[in-house]
Amino acid sequence: MDQKKVKNLVEEALQENDSLFLIDLKISENNKIQITVDGDNGVPLSECIRISRSVENNLDREEADFSLEVTTPDIAHPLKEKRQYIKNVNRILKVKTATEELEGTLVEADQNQIVLKWKAREPKPIGKGKVTVEKTATIAYIDIKEAKVKIVF
DSSP states (O other), X not given: OOHHHHHHHHHHHHTTOTTEEEEEEEEOTTOEEEEEEEEBTBOOHHHHHHHHHHHHTTSOTTTOOOEEEEEOOOTTSOOOSHHHHHXXXXXXXXXXXXXXXXXXXXXXXXXSEEEXXXXXXXXXXXXXXXXXXXXXXXXXXXXXXXEEEOOOO
């Protein structure tokens, strides 16, 4: 199965809805095609079906038999695309960099970096006890090793 051809078909299908974007495309050795799409406002099932049909109708099963699966990202999987960060502003993220792990509310996301805010307890500058302070971290996308949305119940 030609991955470039499949990717082009997926991109064509996504052009019909500007809020959707491709997260991942995998084709296994036995021609199992797995397409993961996300959207700025979520992805309705009808859009997954539309993308699946659009890709399937443009591939020839006589040429190569295949299975096709169009899904949305699972909440347990890390964020991959910048648009996913922008979509998740005001949610709590767990972010791993090469040197630290941070957990805070994503307050800003642009094309280059994200900004996290959280509260921490630190010793008082003078005297005994602790005080709650608000911390902020600005992290460039290239420094992020993994970022996941934390589910709060």
